[in-house]
Amino acid sequence: MTAPLLELSNIGKQFGGLNALSEVSLHIRRGEIYGLIGPNGAGKTTLFNIITGLYQLNAGEFNFNGRSYQTAKPHVLAQAGIARTFQNIRLFANLTALENVMTGRHTRTQAGVFGALLRNRSTRDEERASTERARELLSYVGIASAHQMLAKNLSYGEQRRLEIARALATDPLLLALDEPAAGMNATETESLKALLQDIRSIGVTVVLIEHDVKLIMGLCDRVAVLDYGRKIAEGVPEQVRRDPAVIAAYLGGEDE
Amino acid sequence: MKKYKFSKQNMLFGLLLIAVLLLPFVTDALLGRGWVRIMDFAMLYIMLALGLNIVVGYAGLLDLGYIAFFAVGAYCYALAGSPHLAMAFPMLFPEGLHLSFWLVVPLAALLAGGFGVLLGAPTLRLRGDYLAIVTLGFGEIIRIFMNNLNAPVNLTNGPQGISRIDPISVAGVSLNATQEVFGITLPSVHLYFYLFLGFAALVVFVSHRLEKSRIGRAWMAIREDEIAAASMGINTRNLKLLAFAMGAMFGGVSGTLFAGFQGFVSPESFSLMESIMVLCMVVLGGMGNIYGVILGGLLLALLPEVLRHSVVPLQQAVFGKTLIDPESLRMLLFGTALIMVMLYRPAGLWPSRVRRRELASDETAS
Numbered sequence: 001m002t003a004p005l006l007e008l009s010n011i012g013k014q015f016g017g018l019n020a021l022s023e024v025s026l027h028i029r030r031g032e033i034y035g036l037i038g039p040n041g042a043g044k045t046t047l048f049n050i051i052t053g054l055y056q057l058n059a060g061e062f063n064f065n066g067r068s069y070q071t072a073k074p075h076v077l078a079q080a081g082i083a084r085t086f087q088n089i090r091l092f093a094n095l096t097a098l099e100n101v102m103t104g105r106h107t108r109t110q111a112g113v114f115g116a117l118l119r120n121r122s123t124r125d126e127e128r129a130s131t132e133r134a135r136e137l138l139s140y141v142g143i144a145s146a147h148q149m150l151a152k153n154l155s156y157g158e159q160r161r162l163e164i165a166r167a168l169a170t171d172p173l174l175l176a177l178d179e180p181a182a183g184m185n186a187t188e189t190e191s192l193k194a195l196l197q198d199i200r201s202i203g204v205t206v207v208l209i210e211h212d213v214k215l216i217m218g219l220c221d222r223v224a225v226l227d228y229g230r231k232i233a234e235g236v237p238e239q240v241r242r243d244p245a246v247i248a249a250y251l252g253g254e255d256e
Numbered sequence: 257m258k259k260y261k262f263s264k265q266n267m268l269f270g271l272l273l274i275a276v277l278l279l280p281f282v283t284d285a286l287l288g289r290g291w292v293r294i295m296d297f298a299m300l301y302i303m304l305a306l307g308l309n310i311v312v313g314y315a316g317l318l319d320l321g322y323i324a325f326f327a328v329g330a331y332c333y334a335l336a337g338s339p340h341l342a343m344a345f346p347m348l349f350p351e352g353l354h355l356s357f358w359l360v361v362p363l364a365a366l367l368a369g370g371f372g373v374l375l376g377a378p379t380l381r382l383r384g385d386y387l388a389i390v391t392l393g394f395g396e397i398i399r400i401f402m403n404n405l406n407a408p409v410n411l412t413n414g415p416q417g418i419s420r421i422d423p424i425s426v427a428g429v430s431l432n433a434t435q436e437v438f439g440i441t442l443p444s445v446h447l448y449f450y451l452f453l454g455f456a457a458l459v460v461f462v463s464h465r466l467e468k469s470r471i472g473r474a475w476m477a478i479r480e481d482e483i484a485a486a487s488m489g490i491n492t493r494n495l496k497l498l499a500f501a502m503g504a505m506f507g508g509v510s511g512t513l514f515a516g517f518q519g520f521v522s523p524e525s526f527s528l529m530e531s532i533m534v535l536c537m538v539v540l541g542g543m544g545n546i547y548g549v550i551l552g553g554l555l556l557a558l559l560p561e562v563l564r565h566s567v568v569p570l571q572q573a574v575f576g577k578t579l580i581d582p583e584s585l586r587m588l589l590f591g592t593a594l595i596m597v598m599l600y601r602p603a604g605l606w607p608s609r610v611r612r613r614e615l616a617s618d619e620t621a622s
Contacts, residue, residue: 053486
């Protein structure tokens with residue numbers, strides 16, 4: 001079997017005296033949909049921030065696609081192939097939907113200042129290709145008609161989709177989604193599920209944080225549960241759901 | 257449909273061009289030569305505002321010390337194009353340096369760009385108010401240096417400033433004298449107007465190309481959300497430094513023009529008030545929109561002069577004496593205008609986007 005796409009070994013992250021994550025190990029395989037669940041404050045988003053370079057880890061190892069990214073900056077990890085969405089949507093509010101997605105192409109394009117000024121053939125070709133790809137992605141996530149709208153004027157569901165399109169524009173190997181279904185109704189969640197399954201089918205590995213248990217159970221190949229910065233369970237969804245430690249974490253254990 | 261609109265646009269552009277080319281003559285005939293000089297300064301301010309627009313409008317980095325780059329450019333040409341260096345280094349330059357203006361422009365652009373990076377590097381982690389304070393300090397540092405670098409070696413001649421700067425010449429023709437071109441008599445101020453117009457057009461061109469490019473989009477992404485931008489693979493450090501450098505280069509080039517035009521520079525031309533003035537032009541006109549910024553620059557450069565020429569006669573006519581001196585009234589009106597704009601048009605007089613979105617909805621409709 002090939003090496004996992006993302007490999008975290010015993011990673012730890014402290015904020016002052018607080019252990020946000022301790023000794024967490026995860027292996028995400030190529031082509032799977034991996035769920036990350038846990039109560040609020042369990043360290044899920046912290047883990048996302050580490051794998052996208054917003055935080056630097058204090059302990060442990062972080063390997064992605066066969067290389068170590070111990071202290072990499074966000075743009076390096078984006079270049080390496082990790083793209084993300086945010087729990088509270090962070091779009092470029094005053095840019096159009098199309099420009100938002102084209103910004104995602106930044107790391108796969110080259111034109112610099114001279115290219116911009118001279119607008120030579122290669123720059124024009126690159127720009128045309130970026131626009132083309134961005135339009136494709138917008139229709140892929142189902143918001144093609146909104147391409148000239150400012151991101152801030154899109155509906156909530158459209159904004160979530162736009163964030164996914166923007167992340168896909170970076171040609172990621174791993175797509176990290178932080179609560180993609182938050183605030184969505186049942187129908188919207190259902191179509192999100194179909195979209196994520198399709199994203200997996202085009203070869204992108206997906207890791208998602210989610211509170212919607214139904215979505216997690218129906219979508220994920222494997223699930224890990226975090227509680228107080230530790231991984232308390234991992235496995236196929238059915239198995240994890242019956243794990244006593246998980247039930248205790250969600251419903252309160254004996255000692256509380 | 258589209259073709260027709262395009263040609264109409266071209267026609268409008270042509271008319272505008274003719275109007276601008278005739279402007280010095282019309283102004284001269286109607287208002288007098290002093291006003292042509294004022295238009296020249298307005299052109300310089302427009303260039304400065306467009307330069308600052310890159311930093312503030314595109315990349316969203318609040319810079320309150322922008323005039324420092326203008327100062328760097330101005331002193332660059334003042335030193336390289338006047339007899340002053342003979343005073344500082346009599347052995348090296350017995351006659352002063354007297355470099356050609358056209359050689360100094362790229363040098364000044366590079367030097368100012370370097371200063372831009374110098375300012376940018378330590379402020380990369382700062383945002384908003386904190387960045388504003390540091391840039392403000394930087395602006396003052398440059399001015400104070402200019403003010404005090406007359407000892408131990410007299411480099412800047414201190415508060416007295418540097419005078420007798422060579423006038424700018426184009427292809428061997430000095431712009432400081434009246435010239436005949438194709439039978440048309442062009443006084444010096446007209447000549448400078450056309451020179452500045454050319455430079456301003458270049459600045460507009462560069463701004464426009466940058467805005468609609470990969471780099472411009474990355475700047476705007478940083479402005480909108482730095483963390484999201486970084487997560488999308490944008491190297492925020494390099495792009496912020498690039499924004500500072502590009503903005504500073506425009507400032508530096510405008511500075512050389514200013515020095516050549518005035519023939520004299522002194523530190524008092526580069527006070528904090530000037531930085532704030534240029535920032536006001538950008539904000540008032542419409543951050544991030546080239547046309548808005550041009551409008552802002554034009555309005556704020558001309559307004560004080562209009563007031564100067566209208567306030568005193570008006571008061572004389574109404575009250576029979578001058579109650580408020582125009583200088584203080586100017587600040588009062590400025591303040592009021594800014595508050596009004598912030599209240600009623602928070603995105604500026606001519607905000608970006610609006611027009612483009614109109615065009616876009618036209619396109620989808622047709």
